[in-house]
Amino acid sequence: MYTQNILNAIYANHLYEYCIIDQNFNVIEHSDKVFNYYSKDALKETENSIFDLLPELFGMEVQLQAILDGVQTSLVIPHIFKEPDYYVNILIHAGEKEHQKNISHSKHNPQNKKLILLLENVTEMTNIQQRVIQIANEKALLLQELAEKNKQLQIFNEHMQELVDEEIKKNLEKQKMVELQSRHSQMGEIIGMITHQWKQPLNAINIIANVLKLKYHKGTLNSNVFDSKIDTLLKQTDYMNETVDVFQRFFKPSKEKVEFNLFKTIHIILNLLEHEYALKHIHLVLKGDQAISVYGYPNEYNQVILAILNNAKDAFLTKPHDTMHIGISIENKDGKSLVTVTDNAGGISEDIIDNIFDLYMTTKSQGSGLGLNIAKSVIELSMQGKLSVENVENGAKFSIVL
Amino acid sequence: MINRKIVLIGDYSTGKTSLIRRFVDNQFSDKYLSTIGVKISRKNILSSEIELRLMIWDIEGGTEAKPINNTYLIGAHGCIIVADLTRKQTIENINIYIKHIRDISPDAPLIIALNKSDCLEDNDTKKILQTVIETYDDEASHIYVTSAKSANGVEVMFNALAENTL
Numbered sequence: 001m002y003t004q005n006i007l008n009a010i011y012a013n014h015l016y017e018y019c020i021i022d023q024n025f026n027v028i029e030h031s032d033k034v035f036n037y038y039s040k041d042a043l044k045e046t047e048n049s050i051f052d053l054l055p056e057l058f059g060m061e062v063q064l065q066a067i068l069d070g071v072q073t074s075l076v077i078p079h080i081f082k083e084p085d086y087y088v089n090i091l092i093h094a095g096e097k098e099h100q101k102n103i104s105h106s107k108h109n110p111q112n113k114k115l116i117l118l119l120e121n122v123t124e125m126t127n128i129q130q131r132v133i134q135i136a137n138e139k140a141l142l143l144q145e146l147a148e149k150n151k152q153l154q155i156f157n158e159h160m161q162e163l164v165d166e167e168i169k170k171n172l173e174k175q176k177m178v179e180l181q182s183r184h185s186q187m188g189e190i191i192g193m194i195t196h197q198w199k200q201p202l203n204a205i206n207i208i209a210n211v212l213k214l215k216y217h218k219g220t221l222n223s224n225v226f227d228s229k230i231d232t233l234l235k236q237t238d239y240m241n242e243t244v245d246v247f248q249r250f251f252k253p254s255k256e257k258v259e260f261n262l263f264k265t266i267h268i269i270l271n272l273l274e275h276e277y278a279l280k281h282i283h284l285v286l287k288g289d290q291a292i293s294v295y296g297y298p299n300e301y302n303q304v305i306l307a308i309l310n311n312a313k314d315a316f317l318t319k320p321h322d323t324m325h326i327g328i329s330i331e332n333k334d335g336k337s338l339v340t341v342t343d344n345a346g347g348i349s350e351d352i353i354d355n356i357f358d359l360y361m362t363t364k365s366q367g368s369g370l371g372l373n374i375a376k377s378v379i380e381l382s383m384q385g386k387l388s389v390e391n392v393e394n395g396a397k398f399s400i401v402l
Numbered sequence: 403m404i405n406r407k408i409v410l411i412g413d414y415s416t417g418k419t420s421l422i423r424r425f426v427d428n429q430f431s432d433k434y435l436s437t438i439g440v441k442i443s444r445k446n447i448l449s450s451e452i453e454l455r456l457m458i459w460d461i462e463g464g465t466e467a468k469p470i471n472n473t474y475l476i477g478a479h480g481c482i483i484v485a486d487l488t489r490k491q492t493i494e495n496i497n498i499y500i501k502h503i504r505d506i507s508p509d510a511p512l513i514i515a516l517n518k519s520d521c522l523e524d525n526d527t528k529k530i531l532q533t534v535i536e537t538y539d540d541e542a543s544h545i546y547v548t549s550a551k552s553a554n555g556v557e558v559m560f561n562a563l564a565e566n567t568l
Contacts (some may be wrong), residue, residue, distance in 0.1 A: 055457055056442060059407040059477020075496070077473050079439020079462070087439060130438045137436045144489060395423045 008032055015121040020095065020114050023068055025050045025061070028114070037082050037119050050117070056080050056090065067094050068113045079126055087126035091118040128371055189310075190247055196275035197243040201236035208233050246272065257383075260298040262330050262337055263290040269302045270328075273309065276350030281324055284309075294337050294381040294402045304378050304387070307371040308341045308398045315345035315396075337401045347391040356389055403446070407477055407568045408560070411470055411499045412484035413492040414444045414463030417517040420550035422460050426562045430551050437462050440474050449564045456564060464499070465469060475506040479567040482559070484515045487522050487530055487547070496534070500541050511566035514542045515559060520549040 008031055017037065019030035027048045038053040051058045056077060066072035075092040082088055096114040208229045215221035246268065264285070270284055277284050294301075310327060316324045326343045348356060357376040379387040385402040410418040411465050419437050423429050426443045441460045446453065459478070464470040475481070483499045485492040496514060503512060516534060527547055534545055544562055548555035 055405075056440075058405055058457060059479070061477070063476055075473070077440075078471060081439060081441040124439050130436065133414075133438060133468075134436045136435070136467075137463075139436075140465070143490070185442055365511075 004029065014177040017119045019050075019053075019117045019119075020116065021050045022115075023113050025064065025115075027053060031267070034119060037086065039087055040083075054090070054117070064092065064115060067092060067115060070094065079122065085123065086121060087123045089120040089122050091120065092116070093118070123217045137187060144390060160290060193272050193276060194243060196279075197272070198240055199275075204236050205233055208236075223377050231232075257296055258298065259295050260295050261290075261293045263288070263292070265332070266305055266339070269305050269309075273306075277309075277313065277326075280313065280316070281320075282313060283323075283325045284328070285325070285362055286328045286330075288328075289332060290330075292330055292332055292337050296385075296402060297378070300378045300382065304375040304400065305339075305341065311372065312341070312343040312345055312396070315343065319346050333401070337400075337402045339402075340397055341400075342392060342395060342397040344393075344395040346395060348389065349394050350391070353389065353391065357387070404568075405455045405457060406479045406564060407457050408480045408482065408563060408567075409459040409461055409475055409478040409503075410482045410484055411461050411475070412463060412515075413486070413489070413495050414465050415453060416463060416484045416486040416492050416552050417548075418482075418484045419460050421455045421482075421515065421517060421548060421556055421559075422458050423434050424550045424553055424556045425527075426458065428553075430513075430553075432551075445560075447561065447564055449561060450568060452568060454564050456560070458560075460499065463511065464495070470499070472502060472506050475503055478503070478507045478510050480511045480513070481507070482513045482515050482563060483542075485534075487516050487518050487527060491542050492523075493530065493534060496538060500538070511543045511563060512541060513563050514538055514545045514558060515548045515555075516545065517548045517550065519554055520551045521549045539552065 017031045017034040019027050019034050022028050027050055039055055051061075057064065060075070063072060063075050066074060073094070077092075080088050080090060086303065093116045095114045096112050146239050211254040212221065212226070212229055215225060266286055270286055274284060305328070321344075326341065329340045329342070331338050357372050376387045379385040379400055379402070383402060385399065385400060387400050389396060389398050391397075405453055410422065412418055414436060415434055415546045419435070419441070420430060422443050423431075439462055443458045443460065445456050445458065448454070449455060459474060461470055461474045462468075481494050481503045483503070485496055487493075493516070498510065503510060511541055514534060516527070516531060522530075531545065531547055538545065544559070546555045546559040546562075548559060549557060
């Protein structure tokens with residue numbers, strides 16, 4: 001028989017190698033190149049046990065025996081990597097010697113039972129599969145990662161919203177606190193102004209009271225002197241009452257927009273401030289068109305003027321000089337009112353002039369950073385005007401257009 | 403010398419190949435190369451004064467589209483199911499692999515490896531480990547937290563499984 005030669009010839013041009021093993025799992029026949037797939041260690045030791053030559057079959061004795069016994073028809077172990085770089089499929093089938101097949105009495109002789117192992121080289125196909133699966137797995141990993149990142153982002157966003165809400169709450173509380181401090185500071189200023197305004201009448205009242213007392217004890221107090229002094233006392237207390245009324249009106253928010261005269265309105269605030277500024281040697285001058293009226297909130301407008309004047313006053317306190325001057329000018333420009341407040345306090349640093357109206361922007365250690373920010377809101381949001389600032393020679397100029 | 407067949411199964415890209423490479427060659431690479439079919443590595447160890455030749459089967463990772471081939475599990479003396487600590491799904495799929503191994507080798511000792519511990523904070527790892535212990539304690543003889551990258555838990559895990567196969 002030339003079966004083996006024929007098979008060798010066929011397998012020489014195909015991707016298959018084969019070996020035949022007996023019931024003891026020893027190799028009894030094989031194709032020429034099947035050695036490529038055998039364990040190199042086993043070949044060195046001239047082993048012929050299939051479990052040494054193909055360790056991949058170790059542990060499968062039960063299955064091989066089942067095939068030998070005809071209980072199981074075949075077994076396929078796919079895609080086994082073999083050194084150095086082969087992939088093989090191992091296909092195991094039952095077999096018998098041909099010339100004994102037709103002899104009935106030997107058909108069931110266990111000695112005739114054999115196993116045929118086909119080793120199919122699937123390297124090329126497996127490498128292609130590997131590339132496809134590699135791409136698919138990498139894509140799946142990226143999608144999983146993306147889904148995970150999206151989930152994290154969602155959690156982060158939810159958490160971020162909580163953080164934002166918390167920060168907003170904190171900021172509102174902080175703003176309230178700063179506003180409260182600012183109001184306290186403003187009240188302190190008001191009390192300071194009232195004190196200045198009241199000093200003179202209090203002195204006068206004190207003197208009159210002493211004069212009345214003296215004249216009474218000397219017996220020189222007649223009805224003319226008494227009436228005259230009492231009239232003076234009443235004038236002084238009227239003045240003091242008026243001062244308190246002015247302050248009350250000034251700091252009370254306007255309920256609705258009204259038409260008001262700029263010169264008269266600004267004059268009120270200057271009256272309140274003139275004593276304090278005079279003590280600090282700051283010269284206040286109001287000039288311009290006295291007939292211009294605008295539509296808006298007069299008290300709030302004056303608070304803007306006060307914030308600008310306070311800003312100038314603080315600048316003078318930092319860098320005092322002999323000719324400290326603040327000029328307030330009122331004019332009509334292009335059909336709108338223009339009020340400018342110009343000082344000679346050295347001007348505003350170019351680094352901060354663009355942010356001077358920002359919330360909490362202050363250069364003063366005790367400053368709240370609210371004054372000019374509120375001033376801008378009042379003019380631009382409440383009264384639809386424009387508040388701006390620029391540096392001029394030796395100082396700063398604030399412009400209010402309404 | 404006693405031969406022992408150890409199989410590593412689990413989802414794709416959980417680090418099965420890296421764990422074997424770390425155990426057998428003490429090497430590691432960050433590059434991901436998907437395994438096709440099966441690669442068999444060998445390592446001789448001494449366990450309880452017995453010389454063992456471990457034949458370690460690195461089996462292609464399972465995916466939804468392509469579950470693992472049960473033929474590879476035939477005759478396994480021990481099994482390591484590998485999950486990726488950073489991918490929840492690979493941990494949830496552990497029960498699928500337990501079923502595979504129990505269908506083919508009902509008595510083989512089974513270990514769960516929670517791999518890539520180097521990618522997670524210790525506290526997060528502990529939380530996951532606790533959940534896995536609560537879920538799979540009855541099925542697995544051991545549960546290990548491992549890192550093929552840092553070698554954390556690798557050798558001790560293979561040695562424990564080898565001893566369990568005796």
